[in-house]
Amino acid sequence: MKIVVHPAYxxxxxxxxxxPTLFDTSxxxxxxxxxxxxxxxxxxxxxxxxxxxxxPLLVNRIRYALLGESKASRSYHNALKILEKxxxxxxxxxxxxxxxxxxxxxxxxxxxxERETETVRSYMGGHTAGNEQVLAAFTRFTVAMHEAGVVHLxxxxxxxxxRTNTGTGDTFTLVDINRLTFSSxxxxxxxxxxxxxxxxxxxxxxxxxxxxxxxxxDETRAVAAxxxxxxxxxxxxxxxxxxxxxxxQCRNIFPHYLRLFxxxxxxxxxTAGGMKPQxxxxxxEKALYFTYIAPCDLRKVWxxxxxEIAEKD
Numbered sequence: 001m002k003i004v005v006h007p008a009y010x011x012x013x014x015x016x017x018x019x020p021t022l023f024d025t026s027x028x029x030x031x032x033x034x035x036x037x038x039x040x041x042x043x044x045x046x047x048x049x050x051x052x053x054x055x056p057l058l059v060n061r062i063r064y065a066l067l068g069e070s071k072a073s074r075s076y077h078n079a080l081k082i083l084e085k086x087x088x089x090x091x092x093x094x095x096x097x098x099x100x101x102x103x104x105x106x107x108x109x110x111x112x113x114e115r116e117t118e119t120v121r122s123y124m125g126g127h128t129a130g131n132e133q134v135l136a137a138f139t140r141f142t143v144a145m146h147e148a149g150v151v152h153l154x155x156x157x158x159x160x161x162x163r164t165n166t167g168t169g170d171t172f173t174l175v176d177i178n179r180l181t182f183s184s185x186x187x188x189x190x191x192x193x194x195x196x197x198x199x200x201x202x203x204x205x206x207x208x209x210x211x212x213x214x215x216x217x218d219e220t221r222a223v224a225a226x227x228x229x230x231x232x233x234x235x236x237x238x239x240x241x242x243x244x245x246x247x248x249q250c251r252n253i254f255p256h257y258l259r260l261f262x263x264x265x266x267x268x269x270x271t272a273g274g275m276k277p278q279x280x281x282x283x284x285e286k287a288l289y290f291t292y293i294a295p296c297d298l299r300k301v302w303x304x305x306x307x308e309i310a311e312k313d
Contacts (some may be wrong), residue, residue: 004076005094012042014093019050020108039113044106047113048093051075052106053178070097072107072176078177079111084149088173090114114161114173121157125199130205132216134162135203137170139210145174146185146193153179156196184294187217188225195229204230234299239264241296256292263288267302 001020001086005013019040026302027038027050029190053071056064064070072095090111098105107232120138138160145152152159161173185193191208193239200205205223208297239260246256266285270277286306297303 001099001106002097003094003308004096006092007041013045013091016096017278019110020077020098020106021107023034023050023052033114040194042093047115047255048110049090049113051109053109055100055105057102061105065102065103070104072097072109074110074178074180075111081182082148082150082177082180083176085149085150087145087148088171089177089297093236109178112123114163114175116163117163117173119158120160120162120172123162124157124197124203125205127200128202129292132206136210137208138162139207139214141172142194142207143211143214146190149182149184150174150183151181151183151189151193152177153181154196155193187215190215190235191225192229194226195233198230201230201236201299202226224310231299231301234297235301237298238296238302241298242292245296246292258287260292263292 001017002053003013003017005016009016021034023038027040029035030039030049034054038046038050039050040045040050051072055061076092076095079089082089083091090113093110093112095110096108098107120134123134123138129136142155153242154176158173159176161175163171163173165171192203192209194207194211197205206227208222208226209219211217211226212219243257246253250256263285266281266288269275270282270285275282289302289306294303
């Protein structure tokens with residue numbers, strides 16, 4: 001077991017060393033999925049979040065063994081770097097790495113728990129009216145992050161926390177920071193980095209305009225680029241989201257996967273061949289869309305293809 005504790009918190013080393021043993025049977029669970037997040041309290045009642053990363057696939061375990069940098073290690077060192085650059089993230093406390101048969105297994109990252117915060121998800125999926133102040137503050141935070149050379153490769157609403165402070169307004173904090181790069185972004189690269197943020201075109205358009213104003217870029221170009229990248233990103237995810245929905249809701253997934261494959265094939269043939277949206281095959285495609293795809297078309301990228309025809313029927 002490798003344990004690295006921040007110098008400011010070495011007094012808690014004994015407690016921290018016990019966490020891997022206690023993790024499965026104690027702590028308050030915040031999230032459980034591929035990775036697990038739990039809240040613990042350091043001696044003195046200070047809350048910390050412990051994130052246990054799942055055991056990597058074999059090829060990644062070998063890669064991490066060769067490179068010597070786990071996700072927990074990257075999270076810890078990235079936190080130190082971005083704090084130095086003036087970008088907020090929960091203060092890093094420690095990280096731990098376990099090995100099994102000489103290869104990396106579970107790893108753990110500890111940071112302070114950010115209380116009285118919310119993610120920015122509710123501001124990215126609908127109308128902007130009434131949220132202009134929050135969105136403006138968020139855009140300024142994003143500009144500051146980019147100008148500091150910090151690029152979050154999963155810059156999505158769930159990884160950005162918002163806190164409202166009396167007198168100082170809204171502040172924002174980055175979490176899930178194991179996937180960062182430190183480099184300057186081109187204008188187009190900045191727009192690409194915003195692609196995961198908004199399910200609403202109204203929200204992405206507003207943020208794109210504000211971002212362009214803050215940096216002196218052309219607003220029309222910014223709006224077109226951000227919406228293009230966002231549409232492409234979410235369109236690429238639609239079938240993946242549909243497969244996940246099928247796995248959650250259906251016991252026998254095979255026939256549903258076949259219908260999903262049929263939909264994807266029909267859509268590809270129609271769009272690649274420049275065929276008009278009409279006839280039996282199109283109607284079959286449309287029916288499959290509303291059955292399997294519509295709930296997963298989060299940004300409504302493909303919906304117009306079917307609404308226009310539906311209105312004529």
